[in-house]
Amino acid sequence: MNLNTVIFIMGVSGCGKSTIGQRLSQHLKIPFFDGDDYHPKSNIEKMSQGMPLNDEDRYDWLVSLNDLAKNQLQQNSCIIVCSALKQSYRDILSAQIRNQVKWVHLAGSFNQILERINKREQHFMSSNLLQSQFDTLEFPEHALEINISLKPEEIVDKIIKELKMKSEFGLFGLGVMGKSLSRNLAQKGFKISIFNREEKGSEEDVAITFKDAYKELEQAQAFSNIEAFVNSLQTPRRIMLMVNAGKVTDLVIEDLIPFLSDGDILIDGGNSNYVETKERYDYLKSKKIHFIGVGVSGGEEGALKGPSIMPGGNKETYHLIKPYLESIAAKDANGLPCCTYIGEEGSGHFVKMVHNGIEYVEMQLLAEVYTILKIMGHNPDEIAAILESWKAKADSYLLGITIAILRKKEGDYWLVDKIVDKAGNKGTGNWTTIATAQLGTPSTLIASALFARYTSFYKEERLQASDHFNIKPTPLELELQDVLKAYQFSRIMNHYQGLKLISEAGKTYKWHLNLSEIARIWTNGCIIKSDFMLELVSVLKEDDNILTHPTIINQVRSLKPSINKVVSQCVLNELAIPCLSESVNFLNGYATANSSANIIQAQRDYFGAHTYQRTDDASGRFHHSNW
Numbered sequence: 001m002n003l004n005t006v007i008f009i010m011g012v013s014g015c016g017k018s019t020i021g022q023r024l025s026q027h028l029k030i031p032f033f034d035g036d037d038y039h040p041k042s043n044i045e046k047m048s049q050g051m052p053l054n055d056e057d058r059y060d061w062l063v064s065l066n067d068l069a070k071n072q073l074q075q076n077s078c079i080i081v082c083s084a085l086k087q088s089y090r091d092i093l094s095a096q097i098r099n100q101v102k103w104v105h106l107a108g109s110f111n112q113i114l115e116r117i118n119k120r121e122q123h124f125m126s127s128n129l130l131q132s133q134f135d136t137l138e139f140p141e142h143a144l145e146i147n148i149s150l151k152p153e154e155i156v157d158k159i160i161k162e163l164k165m166k167s168e169f170g171l172f173g174l175g176v177m178g179k180s181l182s183r184n185l186a187q188k189g190f191k192i193s194i195f196n197r198e199e200k201g202s203e204e205d206v207a208i209t210f211k212d213a214y215k216e217l218e219q220a221q222a223f224s225n226i227e228a229f230v231n232s233l234q235t236p237r238r239i240m241l242m243v244n245a246g247k248v249t250d251l252v253i254e255d256l257i258p259f260l261s262d263g264d265i266l267i268d269g270g271n272s273n274y275v276e277t278k279e280r281y282d283y284l285k286s287k288k289i290h291f292i293g294v295g296v297s298g299g300e301e302g303a304l305k306g307p308s309i310m311p312g313g314n315k316e317t318y319h320l321i322k323p324y325l326e327s328i329a330a331k332d333a334n335g336l337p338c339c340t341y342i343g344e345e346g347s348g349h350f351v352k353m354v355h356n357g358i359e360y361v362e363m364q365l366l367a368e369v370y371t372i373l374k375i376m377g378h379n380p381d382e383i384a385a386i387l388e389s390w391k392a393k394a395d396s397y398l399l400g401i402t403i404a405i406l407r408k409k410e411g412d413y414w415l416v417d418k419i420v421d422k423a424g425n426k427g428t429g430n431w432t433t434i435a436t437a438q439l440g441t442p443s444t445l446i447a448s449a450l451f452a453r454y455t456s457f458y459k460e461e462r463l464q465a466s467d468h469f470n471i472k473p474t475p476l477e478l479e480l481q482d483v484l485k486a487y488q489f490s491r492i493m494n495h496y497q498g499l500k501l502i503s504e505a506g507k508t509y510k511w512h513l514n515l516s517e518i519a520r521i522w523t524n525g526c527i528i529k530s531d532f533m534l535e536l537v538s539v540l541k542e543d544d545n546i547l548t549h550p551t552i553i554n555q556v557r558s559l560k561p562s563i564n565k566v567v568s569q570c571v572l573n574e575l576a577i578p579c580l581s582e583s584v585n586f587l588n589g590y591a592t593a594n595s596s597a598n599i600i601q602a603q604r605d606y607f608g609a610h611t612y613q614r615t616d617d618a619s620g621r622f623h624h625s626n627w
C-alpha cells in the first residue's frame with residue numbers, strides 16, 4: 001500500500017502504543033518500530049539505574065527516530081511508537097517531513113491507564129510516575145485522538161479508516177481561488193478532498209474533471225455531493241470555503257451544517273465582511289462548530305504558488321489549521337511563512353479588507369501616473385519603459401503588472417487602449433471606506449480611490465460633461481523625476497492611512513494587532529507586496545505611526561516639493577488625479593499646527609450650541625457663546 005506516510009503512535013506509558021502499532025503494521029503491511037529500541041547506550045544505562053531522562057538526553061534519541069522516519073519514507077511508510085509527550089519532541093520527530101507525518105494519540109484518563117498497567121501481570125507503575133507523564137503531556141493539536149476504551153481491533157480499524165481513506169483538509173468551491181489553493185495544498189503533500197456544486201446539463205463533474213487535469217491531485221478525492229465530501233474528511237474536519245462573499249457564504253454554511261459534527265472547523269477564505277465573520281463565528285459556536293475568517297491575497301497565481309494569509313478568530317482553533325495555512329503560504333525574505341495569526345473575531349478579514357483598500361489606492365496611483373505620462377505625450381510602451389526604470393526606487397507587484405499590461409499588444413494596437421474606462425469593484429474598498437468613517441480615521445486616499453472607480457462608472461454622464469465643460473488637459477511640463485517622487489510620496493500617505501486604520505481598529509476592538517508582523521506577511525504573496533512594504537516591517541517595529549519615524553519623515557520632506565509641483569500642474573491643466581492630490585492635501589492638513597477647524601467649532605456652537613474649547617483655557621473645559 002502506498003501511503004508515503006510515517007504514522008507516529010504516541011501517548012503516556014501504558015496507553016497501549018506497542019500493541020496498536022504492531023497490529024496496525026500487520027494490517028497495513030508496513031514496518032513497525034518501537035522508539036524505545038533506539039535509545040543510545042547512555043540513556044539505557046541511566047534508565048536502568050532508575051534515573052529519569054532529561055530533554056538533553058532525549059535530543060539525540062529523537063533525532064535518530066527522525067532519521068529513521070526519513071529513511072523509511074524513501075521506501076514507503078512505517079509506524080513508529082514513541083510517547084512524544086511534548087510538542088518540542090514532536091517537532092524534532094517530524095522535522096523536514098511534517099507533511100508526511102500522521103500523529104495518532106492514544107488517550108485515556110489517569111485512572112483508566114493506571115488500572116490497566118496495574119492489572120498487567122508482574123507490572124506495577126506508581127501513580128507518581130504516571131502522574132509525571134500526564135503532567136508532561138502537551139496535547140497534540142494535529143493528532144487523530146483515539147480513546148483507549150475501544151477494543152484494539154476497533155482502534156486499528158478507526159486509524160485505518162481515518163488515515164488511509166480520509167482526507168485531512170477539504171476545499172469547498174473550485175472557482176479561480178479554490179482551484180489554485182487546492183493544487184497548492186496537494187503539491188505540499190496534503191491529502192485533500194475537493195468539492196464543487198454541479199448543475200445538471202450545464203456544469204457537471206466540475207471537481208472530478210479538475211482533479212483529472214492535474215497530476216498533483218491524483219490522491220485528492222473529488223465530490224459534487226456535500227454529504228460525501230464531508231464524510232471523506234478526518235475529524236475534526238477542516239473545510240475551507242472559497243466561495244463568493246456575502247449571501248453565498250451563508251448559503252454554503254447552511255448546506256454544510258447538517259453533515260458536520262461538534263468540533264469541526266469551517267475556514268472562510270473569501271473576502272468576507274469582518275462584521276459578518278463575527279456574526280458567523282457566534283452563530284456557528286452555538287452549533288459547536290469552529291469558525292475562522294481568513295483573508296487570502298495573491299490572486300490566482302499567488303493562491304497557487306503561495307499567497308499571503310491573514311487568519312483571524314479563536315487562537316486555539318487557528319492552531320488546528322496552522323500547519324496547512326503556513327505550508328501553502330508564500331515565504332518572506334527570511335523563509336518565514338507569510339501567514340500569521342492576526343487576532344480575535346473578524347480581525348483577519350478586517351486586515352484583508354484594508355489590504356484591499358491599500359490595493360485600490362496603489363492601483364489608482366499607477367493609473368494617475370499613466371494619465372500624466374500619457375498627457376506628457378508618451379505611448380504605452382514608452383510609459384512601460386519609464387515605469388521599468390522606477391523599479392530601482394519603487395518596485396512593487398502592482399508596478400510590475402502595470403508594466404506588463406502596458407506592453408500587451410493585439411496586432412498593432414495596445415490592448416490597454418481597447419479597454420473600456422469603467423472600473424468595477426467587489427465591495428472591499430466600499431467596506432474599508434465605511435469602516436474608516438465608523439472608526440473616525442481619515443483614510444481619505446482609500447475613499448478617493450473608491451470614488452474614482454464609482455465616477456468612472458458614469459460613462460454616459462462623463463461623455464456629456466466633457467462636452468458641457470470642455471475639460472481637455474493640455475500637455476504637461478514635468479520632469480519624470482518629479483512624477484516618480486510624487487508617486488512615492490502618495491504611496492507613503494497611502495500606507496500611513498491604511499496602517500492607521502488597522503491600528504485604530506485594533507485598539508477599538510481590542511484585537512492586539514502587531515503592525516510590523518502584518519507588514520511582514522504582506523512582503524510576499526499578496527497584491528500589495530513591494531520594496532516599500534519590506535522597509536515598513538522594520539519601521540513599524542520601532543513606531544506604529546510611520547509618519548513619526550525619522551526615516552519616513554526624511555523621505556516625506558525630500559519628496560514634498562515634487563508632489564506640490566505635480567499636483568499643481570495637473571490642476572492647472574485640468575487633469576484629474578484624485579489620489580495624488582488627496583495625498584498632498586492630506587499631509588498639508590495633517591501637518592497644520594493651527595487649522596481652520598476653529599471656524600467649524602464656532603459654526604456648530606452658533607447654530608446648535610455644541611460648545612467649543614478655548615485656546616486661552618488650558619483646563620480643556622467646553623464653552624458656549626451667545627453669538
Ligand SMILES: NC(=O)C1=CN([C@@H]2O[C@H](COP(=O)(O)OP(=O)(O)OC[C@H]3O[C@@H](n4cnc5c(N)ncnc54)[C@H](OP(=O)(O)O)[C@@H]3O)[C@@H](O)[C@H]2O)C=CC1
Nearest residue numbers: 173174175176177178197242243244245248270271296299
Ligand atoms: N479572485 C481573486 O483574485 C481573489 C478572490 N478572493 C475571494 O475568494 C472568494 C472566491 O473568489 P474566486 O475564486 O475568485 O470566485 P469564483 O467566482 O471564481 O468562484 C466562486 C466559487 O463559489 C462557488 N459558488 C457560488 N455560489 C455557490 C452556491 N450557492 N453554492 C455552492 N457554491 C457556490 C462557485 O461554484 P460554481 O463554479 O458552480 O459557480 C465557485 O466554485 C471570494 O470571496 C473572493 O472575493 C480573495 C482573494 C483574491
Ligand SMILES: O=C(CO)[C@H](O)[C@H](O)COP(=O)(O)O
Nearest residue numbers: 271297298425426427428527
Ligand atoms: O482580494 C482581491 C485581491 O486582493 C480580489 O481580487 C478582489 O476581487 C479585488 O477587489 P475588487 O474586485 O473590488 O477590485
